[in-house]
Amino acid sequence: MASLVRLQNEIERIKEEYFTRNRIAEENRQRENEAAILIQSWFRGCQVRSYLSHLHRKATIIQKIWRGFTARAHFRQMVKAAYFIMKMNFYHEMSVRIQQRWRGYCVRKYSHNYYARKRYMEGLARKNKQIRRDLEEFSEFQRRERERMAMEREEQEKNVQAQRMHFLLSTKQCPGVFNSPFRPGPDEMELRLRRTKPLPPRNIPRDRASLLGNTSPSSPSFPGVPRAFGAKPLPPIPSKKPQGPFRGPAEVWAQRQRGLEPSLRVQTSISDLEQAQDQLRSGEWRNHTMETMFQPFSKAHQNRSYERMLHTSSSFQPVPYGTKHFREEHQENLQGKQS
């Protein structure tokens, strides 16, 4: 109840206060409203700003984390790539070294082999020298051959000349053209004339008659031509063929040159009987073994002296050749030594 009394005392004041408060509030409403709006907007702004900054912060964190993640992944890739490149460079480097060595070796051994080339040049120089020497020898040989042939031909010619001029040989009475008495010695031609034999007298051209029958230049007893004993001479070379149906000279010669066919009586020589007897006697002497002939009733065989046999009469003993040896011959000199 007390509170009720109190409240009834206060009702007036409360009414006034209510009205004053409303009036004040009404007067300050605009201002307070604006202030409230300002405060609210500022507060809202702060809120939003803090929210934004919060968001920013969070977004930054997310971005930071994300960026770190991608960057690290990227970095790992880069590291891998760099590592790979480093390896490849290393391999390239090493392979370049291998290829260098190999190419150097290959070129030096096969393509531009200095020593092979040097050897080739040396070989070539030797071959050239040998070829030059061979060619020199060959040309020398040829030259000597030619000179020899020329000299031989000259000799032949001079011999032929000497043969033909054989009449210029000097005699005892009269010196020849080449053997002048005022010279110290005879000329070379003179010596040649002395050496060579003169030409045989030339065959006079024969007519048909001599071609057919005569044997004078072609008989076996002709001294100029050396022939085997009993060999027939060659028929003459026909120089002019006689016109007409004549046989050739060889045929005619064969017909005309019939050899001797003597009869038996003419063949046997006059001393034929004696020759036959001699032959028989020498045949007997050859064939018989006993030299002493049997002569009956003669005392010729008694006068022969006795000839001793060689074996019994010689003073030589049989030689112990091959059976006894030197040491055995003089046993006493050995004095018990081994043989």
Added chain:
Amino acid sequence: MSQRQVLQGVMSLLRPLLLDVVPTIQQTAALALGRLASYNEDLAEAVVKGDILPQLIYSLAEQNRFYKKAAAFVLRAVAKHSPALAHAVVDCGALDALVISLEEFDPDVKEAAAWALGYIARHNANLSQEVVDAGAVPLLVLCIQEPEVALKRIAASALSDIAKHSPELAQTVVDTGAIAHLAQMILNPDAKLKRQVFSALSQISKHSVDLAEMVVEAEIFPAVLACLRDPDEYVRKNVTTLMREITKHTPELSQMIVNTGGVAAVIDYLGDSHGNVRLPGIMMLGYVAAHSENLAMAVIVSKGVPQLAICLSEEPEEHIKAATAWAFGQIGRHTPEHARAVATANVLPSLLALYMDTDSSEDLQVKVGS
């Protein structure tokens, strides 16, 4: 009377004698015609204009061997002066008659026919082709195998004249197997035969690598080097020409020749010879050195550079000096070593003098400058 009238008079006198009854008169008239034609080109033209050739060719097929020889002599004498006259001879149908007389037994007839064919083929490629088309080449190769030296000589020279114009003609000659027979005759003692044989081989081998290789496969090296010491000058020159034609194609052929000692032999040849005949030797050395550095060094090792320097200083002729300068260029251009070898031979001052000399020809200056 002018010379032309005299000529016509002579021709009109000789022509009826060709138709005389007595064979000796025919032969002597043909011989006289041949001698006249061979002396002077105008006379040869007069022979052609006087319509004597068809008569000769007609009787070439029929008469005895002395007449054939004289008729072939006339054809040769006419054909040797110029391509136009040779063409006139061919147009009269001489080739068939000559090829038929190449099949005769008598070696003198064959020799005269082969000589005429050789002179016809000498002028240009067309005439050579016509000679080949007439079927002369196998018969000429048969003639080479005959024992008479004169016939061999003429047949070899005819083959050489045929083969020199073009590769196809050379191939035709080679296809009949000429190389083997020519190679067999290399060591024959007769000098003129050797001249012709080497000339033929060099004309064959100059056209292409294959032909040169075929010539080399006939195993002529090293026997050919012995012929470089032959007393006859032209044999040696032709041998060096052959070697030059072989070496100019490929390095392998040059290598083969160097390995058999050919370079040393050629250098000695250059030392022994004088004048124009040195040219093929110098060119051969240049070709060998041009192929590769090894071969150039081989030339240097074989003492080529001093010999070439002697050639350069001794020879008065311009073209030989130009060739020597070219050879030096080929030797020295490979490496500094080679250049040093050339320089130590004291060649460069003389080369420089030649370059500066206003008298020397353009060709020489170009060669020295390179």
